[in-house]
Structures are given as C-alpha cells and as structure tokens.
Amino acid sequence: MSSLSALENVHAKGQFGDSEGKDDKNLLSISETTNLLIVQIVQYKSSNSSLDNMQVDGLNLRDNPSLVNFNDNTRILWNGPRNWILVSKKKDILNEIEQKFNDNEFAITDISHSKAIIEIEGKEAKEVLKKGCPFNFGELEKNQSLNSTYNGMSVTIDMLNDDPDKYRIFGLRSFGESLYHSITDASLEFGYIAK
Amino acid sequence: MLHIKCPHCGIRSQNEFSYGGDATVKRPELNKEVTDQEWDNFVYNRVSPRGKHLELWQHLSGCRQWIKVERDTATHEIFNTYKANEEIA
Incomplete structure (x- = not known):
C-alpha cells in the first residue's frame, strides 16, 4: 500500500x-x-506534574504563548494553555513521548496524517x-x-x-x-x- | 470587525472567535430542588441589555479556550476580557 x-x-x-x-x-x-511526525501533547487540568523536567528530544514544553522551542529536528509549538504541537523529522520520538508522559496526566495524539x-x-x-x-x-x-x-x-x-x-x-x-x-x-x- | 484581547494569546480578530452567549447565567446548584420557572430562566430566558454585558466567547481558531468578554452591546466597545475561571468583582 x-x-x-x-x-x-x-x-x-x-x-x-x-x-x-x-x-x-x-x-x-x-x-x-x-513525512513529519506531528504529535499533540495536552496536559490535563488535574495534572500537577512540573514541566521543568519534562523534555522531548532535549526540548522543554514551555507554557509561553507563541513561543517555539526547537532544535535541528524538532519544533515544539505552543497551541494553547497546557497544549503543544510537536513537529519532528525523527519519527521514533513518538516512543520517547509515550514513555515519558504519563497517561493519567497527559493526552498524546499522533496527528501526523x-x-x-x-x-x-x-x-x-x-x-x-x-x-x-x-x-x-x-x-x-x-x-x-x-x-x-x-x-x-x-x-x-x-x-x-x-x-x-x-x-x-x-x-x-x-x-x-x-x-x-x-x-x-x-x-x-x-x-x-x-x- | 472587532478586535478581542484573548487573555491567553493577545489581541486577535473577531474572525477567530465564536460567540457563546450570556456569561452571567448561573446553573442551579446540583441536587437542589428547582422550580420550572428557575429551570426556564437557566435554559431559555435571557435579558437583552443595552450597554455593558458580560459574554462568553471561545477562541475557536486560536487557543480554543473559553473566555469572558465585557462588551457594550450598543457601541461594541470591549472594556475587559477574562479567563473563563476568573472571578469578576
């Protein structure tokens, strides 16, 4: 296919x-x-996890409007309060995200397609x-x-x-x-x- | 066209927002006995004031958040905007 x-x-x-x-x-x-990986990351209102130690591909999630945190492969876009869009050339990052972000505190959705x-x-x-x-x-x-x-x-x-x-x-x-x-x-x- | 200051994103065009009705309506307390009139007032009956009015808007094409907007219904002047969970004195 x-x-x-x-x-x-x-x-x-x-x-x-x-x-x-x-x-x-x-x-x-x-x-x-x-061929970009696009993942929406949403932190639930009930979550008390600090974002300071949460990194994806070495990048922090920052709750600052309009700010893009980026490196050569990955860009993390602010999408709303506690809501980010991660765009990356590295597809295997999805596994890293799913391992790092607890199901009970974050909603992770692959919206690449x-x-x-x-x-x-x-x-x-x-x-x-x-x-x-x-x-x-x-x-x-x-x-x-x-x-x-x-x-x-x-x-x-x-x-x-x-x-x-x-x-x-x-x-x-x-x-x-x-x-x-x-x-x-x-x-x-x-x-x-x-x- | 109106420009609305989203408390999360800053000043944006009205095109990005969707009107959500009167923000002063309070839902009757949970498990409290309510009369038909009280329920009618909550669900259907609305005042249509001329002047300052507190409204709900959603930043639908922006941060997707619901916000409260204090707007003059006659002049469309916007005095203040608040986050949805913000208490207004």
Whole structure:
C-alpha cells in the first residue's frame, strides 16, 4: 500500500503567476512538506506534574504563548494553555513521548496524517499570509507560531526563518486542497515556483 | 470587525472567535430542588441589555479556550476580557 500526500492531487511543480522576467531567486517558493511526525501533547487540568523536567528530544514544553522551542529536528509549538504541537523529522520520538508522559496526566495524539503542510518562502511570503489571515504579522518574529484562520480555514503558522521569510502552514488535511488553492491564488501576483 | 484581547494569546480578530452567549447565567446548584420557572430562566430566558454585558466567547481558531468578554452591546466597545475561571468583582 502506498501513502498519498495531502496535496498529491493539486501540487504541480513549475513556475506560475507573474514570474516572467524575474530572477528565480526573488520568486516565492511554495512546497508541500511530508513525512513529519506531528504529535499533540495536552496536559490535563488535574495534572500537577512540573514541566521543568519534562523534555522531548532535549526540548522543554514551555507554557509561553507563541513561543517555539526547537532544535535541528524538532519544533515544539505552543497551541494553547497546557497544549503543544510537536513537529519532528525523527519519527521514533513518538516512543520517547509515550514513555515519558504519563497517561493519567497527559493526552498524546499522533496527528501526523491529519494535516496538510505547505511551506512558503520568499520576501513576499508575509504579504501572501496577510491576504487571507487577520493576524498582525508585523509582530510575528522568527521561531514564533500562531493559530488563526486563512480564508476561514483554521491554520497553524510557524515562522521558520526571516532572511528571507519562511513559513510552515499547517491546515486540516480535509481542507488541504482549498488551503493550497488559497495560498497559491494569493501568490500569483508575485509569481511563485512550486517545488 | 472587532478586535478581542484573548487573555491567553493577545489581541486577535473577531474572525477567530465564536460567540457563546450570556456569561452571567448561573446553573442551579446540583441536587437542589428547582422550580420550572428557575429551570426556564437557566435554559431559555435571557435579558437583552443595552450597554455593558458580560459574554462568553471561545477562541475557536486560536487557543480554543473559553473566555469572558465585557462588551457594550450598543457601541461594541470591549472594556475587559477574562479567563473563563476568573472571578469578576
């Protein structure tokens, strides 16, 4: 059995939009990211466990809004009070999480297959996001994340880099194709390369 | 469009929130005998005040938390927001 990515039917490689006569380096780049482990970690209200000693892949869970704790392989996004989304290239981390976090105090859910992930990179990337998302992107910095909506669809946006801007956008897999259409449609005026 | 200050996330657009009704309604105490009128008041009957009103909103597309919002129903001015479990003097 082969697995199909969330954007298998819509993501076509090539150059689109107003890209004629522009240097490829200055164009937006849009790609689909697959093969990431995505785990939601929720600490129950009744839990009294201190988070200070709880580490995953050497990273702490911090209850600070918008903060992303990260290393080369793993990023832990704040998703709400006592609620985090862990995104990692290392799939075997799931075992580590299940061993470290007690069932009676934490809910661990593997949501790797329920998300569509779009990465957008380029100096106009922020403008593309502004077109569909009501968040004030002027205050978003590198290694911060947020939950919001893009054209009415719930999304999580993680800012990976700021030189040039690079964002990872997580949407529900069921909305993946609509989200991809919205993002690429908003990118047409700048011209983009789908990788 | 309103901008609502979520006590967890900060100022966000109303688009991210969902209205959840009157936050002043109190559920009758558990196991207490209640009259039909008291139950009706809890389940159905609502006042529709003009002016300051305490409302429940959920930050549905943000941190998913329920919050209380003190809003003027006539001008839409928002005076304060609170966490759902916060006691308000």
